[in-house]
Amino acid sequence: MLFSDFKEYFWITKLIIIFSGVSFLFFGISCLFSNYMVSEFKRYHLENFRILVGLLQLMGSIGLFIGLFSKNWAILASICLAVLMAFGFVVRLKVKDAFLLAFPSLFYSLLNMALFILLTRFEK
Numbered sequence: 001m002l003f004s005d006f007k008e009y010f011w012i013t014k015l016i017i018i019f020s021g022v023s024f025l026f027f028g029i030s031c032l033f034s035n036y037m038v039s040e041f042k043r044y045h046l047e048n049f050r051i052l053v054g055l056l057q058l059m060g061s062i063g064l065f066i067g068l069f070s071k072n073w074a075i076l077a078s079i080c081l082a083v084l085m086a087f088g089f090v091v092r093l094k095v096k097d098a099f100l101l102a103f104p105s106l107f108y109s110l111l112n113m114a115l116f117i118l119l120t121r122f123e124k
Helices: 006-033 036-043 047-065 071-094 099-122
Strands: none
Touching: 006 036, 006 047, 006 071, 006 099, 036 047, 047 071, 071 099
16 A cells, blocks of 8 residues: 555655745745735735735745644644635636636645645654
8 A cells, every 4th residue: 555654755745845835935925025916916806915815825834844843833834824725726716817827826725735634644
């Protein structure tokens, strides 16, 4: 069975944590300081939430990095980021963006959900 001894796959969770953590560090900073993101949030009719979303992304990133040393932080950060990105995907669909524009939010939602499942079901 592929995952009968999950310990040999432990490095995968670390890689996902680092990849997602770096991504959300970039996304959070971009959301807070990029003129492009200001215009995007206006287009979504969510301009009042841009700073909140950017801060949540940064906090999720920090939580993931702390999660490299404390599993509970990674669990909390991954589920929160999965939910945040699921909402982002719904917003993209609601404003009728093409699937390719909406895909990154779906990808990061599924990636962080997979991380959450890996951390809660397989790692001790």
